[in-house]
Amino acid sequence: MIIVENLIKSFDGNIILKGINTTFEAGKTNLIIGKSGSGKTVLLKCLVGLHKPDSGHIFYNNRDIVSMKPKELKHIRTEIGMLFQGSALFDSMTVLENVSFPLQMFTDYTKAEIYKRAMFCLERVNLLHATERFPSEISGGMQKRVAIARAIALNPKYLFCDEPNSGLDPQTSILIDELIHDITAEYNITTVINTHDMNSVMGIGDNITFINQGEVAWEGNKDKILTTNNKVLNDFVFASNLFQKVKEAAINDSPEEA
Amino acid sequence: MEKILQLYTRPFFLLGQYIVLLLQVFTIPDKWKVFFKQLIKEIYKLGVDSLGIVWIISIFIGAVMAIQIQLNLTNPIMPQYILGLTTRDTLLLEFSSTIMCIILAGKVGSNIASEIGTMRITEQIDALNIMGVNSANYLILPKVVGLMLFTPVLVVFSMFFGIMGGYCIAIFTDLVSLSQWEYGIQSYFKEFYVWYSIIKSVIFAFLISTIASYHGYYAKGGALDVGKASTKSVVVSSIYILLMDVVLTKLLLQ
Numbered sequence: 001m002i003i004v005e006n007l008i009k010s011f012d013g014n015i016i017l018k019g020i021n022t023t024f025e026a027g028k029t030n031l032i033i034g035k036s037g038s039g040k041t042v043l044l045k046c047l048v049g050l051h052k053p054d055s056g057h058i059f060y061n062n063r064d065i066v067s068m069k070p071k072e073l074k075h076i077r078t079e080i081g082m083l084f085q086g087s088a089l090f091d092s093m094t095v096l097e098n099v100s101f102p103l104q105m106f107t108d109y110t111k112a113e114i115y116k117r118a119m120f121c122l123e124r125v126n127l128l129h130a131t132e133r134f135p136s137e138i139s140g141g142m143q144k145r146v147a148i149a150r151a152i153a154l155n156p157k158y159l160f161c162d163e164p165n166s167g168l169d170p171q172t173s174i175l176i177d178e179l180i181h182d183i184t185a186e187y188n189i190t191t192v193i194n195t196h197d198m199n200s201v202m203g204i205g206d207n208i209t210f211i212n213q214g215e216v217a218w219e220g221n222k223d224k225i226l227t228t229n230n231k232v233l234n235d236f237v238f239a240s241n242l243f244q245k246v247k248e249a250a251i252n253d254s255p256e257e258a
Numbered sequence: 259m260e261k262i263l264q265l266y267t268r269p270f271f272l273l274g275q276y277i278v279l280l281l282q283v284f285t286i287p288d289k290w291k292v293f294f295k296q297l298i299k300e301i302y303k304l305g306v307d308s309l310g311i312v313w314i315i316s317i318f319i320g321a322v323m324a325i326q327i328q329l330n331l332t333n334p335i336m337p338q339y340i341l342g343l344t345t346r347d348t349l350l351l352e353f354s355s356t357i358m359c360i361i362l363a364g365k366v367g368s369n370i371a372s373e374i375g376t377m378r379i380t381e382q383i384d385a386l387n388i389m390g391v392n393s394a395n396y397l398i399l400p401k402v403v404g405l406m407l408f409t410p411v412l413v414v415f416s417m418f419f420g421i422m423g424g425y426c427i428a429i430f431t432d433l434v435s436l437s438q439w440e441y442g443i444q445s446y447f448k449e450f451y452v453w454y455s456i457i458k459s460v461i462f463a464f465l466i467s468t469i470a471s472y473h474g475y476y477a478k479g480g481a482l483d484v485g486k487a488s489t490k491s492v493v494v495s496s497i498y499i500l501l502m503d504v505v506l507t508k509l510l511l512q
Contacts, residue, residue: 049388
């Protein structure tokens with residue numbers, strides 16, 4: 001579980017995060033949503049320690065990473081897996097080498113053990129046929145799957161995903177979402193996903209945090225989002241006609257259910 | 259007022275940033291095995307792959323130098339062997355170390371800056387940092403050590419092929435007799451000139467690799483900015499090579 005308390009972050013006097021308070025639960029897919037420029041990515045980068053907040057606390061199971069010394073932070077980082085928007089695979093390495101990399105750096109496994117674990121992770125994302133290919137030789141969806149395999153190689157307790165569906169077709173997006181959702185439940189990981197994709201919100205939003213102008217404007221889950229009265233959230237989520245119709249259907253259905 | 263102040267403080271900020279990066283680079287590698295694997299790769303990529311360009315440039319410059327010296331120093335009171343001697347000393351003292359390192363700053367420096375810069379803008383460096391890897395140490399240290407180890411080899415290689423270029427002039431033209439050329443390249447030989455060149459090249463290699471890495475590591479923006487970082491690294495390292503050349507010549511030869 002990750003608890004964020006009064007997180008404030010500014011750049012050159014421009015305050016981006018204005019006192020964020022939220023909780024990301026273990027074993028669930030926690031989504032951060034919001035308009036472009038609302039501070040989602042900054043929040044995610046603060047969570048993983050790439051940005052140091054001006055003030056506030058980020059507790060990883062009661063361990064505050066904001067006040068941690070670099071050595072302690074380095075230890076925590078081995079418990080973190082991250083999936084970047086552009087996959088961030090190492091260009092000079094093959095798919096297998098990419099997945100093996102964290103194992104080589106942070107374990108005392110033998111070559112055979114590293115190979116076995118990397119192949120297990122690649123099998124989990126259904127990529128055993130592409131082990132010897134380079135990132136430039138595979139599709140965007142496959143790159144995302146390799147990045148997931150690399151992120152789970154060290155059995156992380158926390159998984160962070162920055163726009164995992166950007167640039168992917170709807171079908172592949174659903175596959176990636178399901179994969180992240182399944183892995184989260186299977187290994188009881190605290191997964192935090194930063195997304196714009198409303199299909200993801202409706203599909204895997206166990207816990208949703210809506211950020212608006214650097215503040216938490218709404219919290220809930222995929223069921224509650226359909227019936228919320230929060231105007232800013234409704235304007236954001238139901239901007240498209242399709243989702244407006246989904247919302248209308250949900251509202252029409254709810255009295256009958258009651 | 260603030261802008262003027264910034265103009266004066268910026269060089270100190272950049273120097274501080276460079277020193278901070280070097281402090282991150284020169285730490286004990288997380289895994290020695292991984293470091294040596296990277297080191298071998300870098301020696302091959304930055305050093306061995308540069309042998310071709312060093313060979314071609316050195317042989318032609320050696321040949322041209324021999325012709326130029328012959329044309330400009332022809333004098334009845336000047337012995338013919340002076341051509342070999344002057345060509346050899348020019349190659350040993352300046353061309354094979356300083357000029358060759360400026361050429362390497364273009365080839366190797368731009369390669370380092372664009373590689374690291376691309377890794378920065380495609381979030382590969384962030385990925386390393388999040389994993390808990392000291393990205394500066396992992397990416398830059400093998401390049402610095404690799405280039406510092408292999409540049410002296412390139413310098414000696416350049417000296418040899420430069421003299422071979424002059425040899426070709428002696429063999430294929432009538433500008434100088436072969437015996438006079440051979441006598442010239444052996445006359446008044448000072449071994450220290452070779453060591454002087456090697457010492458300079460090691461320091462230049464350090465400058466090329468660290469300055470290029472610095473520009474790549476702190477690259478921001480997109481592909482255009484990586485190109486700018488790459489160009490800037492070549493310009494800056496060339497200037498520092500020339501500056502250091504003056505300092506080292508004063509220190510080592512006087």
